[in-house]
Amino acid sequence: MRSLAVLLITTLLALQSSSQSVDSLERMLAQKKMTPDERASHLNLLARELTYVNPIRSIELAKEALESATRTGNEKEKAYAYRNLAGAYSYYGSFYLTIDNMQKALDIFERLHDSAGVANCNISLGHTYRRLHNRPNELQYHKAAYDIFLKLGIPERIGVTAHNLGETYFNIGDYEKSFALTTKAITINDSLHNLPVLSSCYKVMGNLFLQRKEYEKAENNFQQVLSISEKLGPLSQKQATIETMIQLAALYEQLGRHDQKLQLLNRAAAFVKENKLTDYVEKVYIQLLEEYIKRNNGEKAGEIIRAFKATRDSLSKIQLEDKNRLTLGFIQLFDLEKKNNLLAEQNRQQKERLKTRNLIVAGVGLFTLLLLILLFLLIRNFRKLKNTNQLLVRQDGIITSQNARLAELNATKDKFFSVVSHDMKAPLNSLWSFANLLEEKLDTLHRDQILMLVRELRQHLESTTKMTDNLMTWAKLQMKEMSTTPAFVPVKDIVSDVLSLYQEIAQAKDIKLQQQIPAGAEVWADKNQVTFIIRNLVNNAVKYTSRGGQILISGEKGKDNKFVIKVADTGNGIQEAIISKLFTAEPVHSMRGTAGEQGSGLGLKLCHEFTQLNKGSLLVASKSGQGTVFSLVLPIRSDAPLQFTTH
DSSP, X not given: OHHHHHHHHHXXXXXXXXXXXXXXHHHHHHOSOOOHHHHHHHHHHHHHHXXXXXXXXXXXXXXXXXXXXXXXXXXXXXXXXXXXXXXXXXXXXXXXXXXXXXXXXXXHHHHTTOHHHHHHHHHXXXXXXXXXXXXXXXXXXXXXXXXXXXXXXXXXXXXXXXXXXXXXXXXXXXXXXXXXXXXXXXHHHXXXXXXXXXXXXXXXXXXXXXXXXXXXXXXXXXXXXXXHHHHHGGGSOXXXXXXXXXHHHHHHHHTTOHHXXXXXXXXXXXXXXXXXXXXXXXXXXXXXXXXXXXXXXXXXXXXXXXXXXXXXHHHHHHHHHHHHHHHHHHHHHHHHHHHHHHHHHHHHHHHHHHHHHHHHHHHHHHXXXXXXXXXXXXXXXXXXXXXHHHHHHHHHHHHHHHHHHHXXXXXXXXXXXXXXXXXXXXXXXXXXXXXXXXXXXXXXXXXXXXXXXXXXXXXXXXXHHHHHHHHHHHHHHHTTOOOOOOEEXXXXXXXXXXXXHHHXXXXXXXXXXXXXXXXXXXXXXXXXXXXXXXXXXXXXXXXXXXXXXXXXXXXXXXXXXXXXXXXXXXXXXXXXXXXXXXXXXXXXXXXXXXXXXXXXXOHHHHHHHHHHHTTOEEEEEEETTTEEEEEEEEEOOSSSXXXXXXX
């Protein structure tokens, strides 16, 4: 207990000292008696302190530090400046700029043989690629950081990087390596009393035991996360805590421990409200409402509905303020970039004017000399003018290209908000309508009617969540923040995995699922993106195929060393007027499925863009009332002939 108290006091003092440090650094920068290297160092220190407090100011300071360090040739301060820029851009979710600047810092640290600097950059890059769901790069950088700190023998950093790498192995499905590294990370961080990292370790370990179906051990580890959260209080990892609560509630449901589940859900609802976790309000309150309905406790169910509405309204206001603040930050960020570009252009023009003036002065002075010398100077100046004009032409081309890129980004922004406005309005209105209906009619509805409404509400929530994920994935694609990692992908394995996901849904609609994929068939593409495409095509086929229909996924070798995957259904078909809009950014009114299923109309757009990223094509043929065939054409390996056997 004494060590915990010391840790809490130390952390609070650190937060206070951080504010004092900012003030101190600001005062020192105001002093003019400072060498360029000293100024670069202080600029970097202040930029780091302001990364999450005032990111716009942090960017300004980091760029000034970079300029100062570049003039003096101070490579280490240049690296720190690039790292600070990456941190500030990461705050705004601009992952392209984050990776670009962090890679520049990494290159400098490598040239300087600064192992710790290299390792810390690798950690940041690993976390960035994790947010982009780029598992190969996530693994590469986290493993590199772990290996370096292992050689340096720094226990604290070994504990952190072992946890990072253990979580990465869990994400890619290598549970044996994840278990070994997470066990090591728990031992180290426990000995160092590093409670925030220790909490994350227990969360990973709980998930590992869930995979092994060792439910008691999984519960113990999840309880450790909640115990640490209570000890840390305001310093706790709030997202990890609420996710653990939801996971543990699901485990209690599976084990039939309903009283514990109810107790934990009430605790989770209080935690969401206290910590203003807007994204988790619906998840927690819907489960809590469903639990009270199962117990025929109409009074409590009514209280939960009223509490849900009050919490939702309160946190929605806070969320709106946060979004406005983030939007303002983006505007300031773009204004800063425009300001820097304008200053650079003004500086260039000033240098050109100075150069021209000097040439004129020199020409006038030399004119008084011999005619021969004057002729010589005129010829030389003509050549220089020609070179200057060529330079101006090249610079004008660069400016034109930059303006075109800016126009492209603005068009992407407008297109994104148009899609968001179109696709999100209907499902959100449905969710509000359901909540109001439950609140107003709860006392007059039978238990079976309420359960039916809750189930339908859950379906709407799941549909909205999927729609949101698709929108964010599409936005990342548009902003060029998602990479493609091609490899040899076994088609039959992916199709089998996808069909297993939809087997139960298809059976409920009496739909027959079949596949005819050649054994050994491989395509050269990104596995995750190919899986996404096939999953969406099968999902649409199931959605728009009537009861008693059938769906066939087949594959064959096509022309020009390509492999063709076809998803054919006997559904309603697609109108010709809609087919031309399926793969464009133009909003399309999504038809409901044969069982009333909702859709966003965005899934096929993502499929099309993923197909283009993998140098393939996506074709569609459909007749109204007769069904639809989607053909996915991807490159294949040329040195391994396919075995055409069907199953």
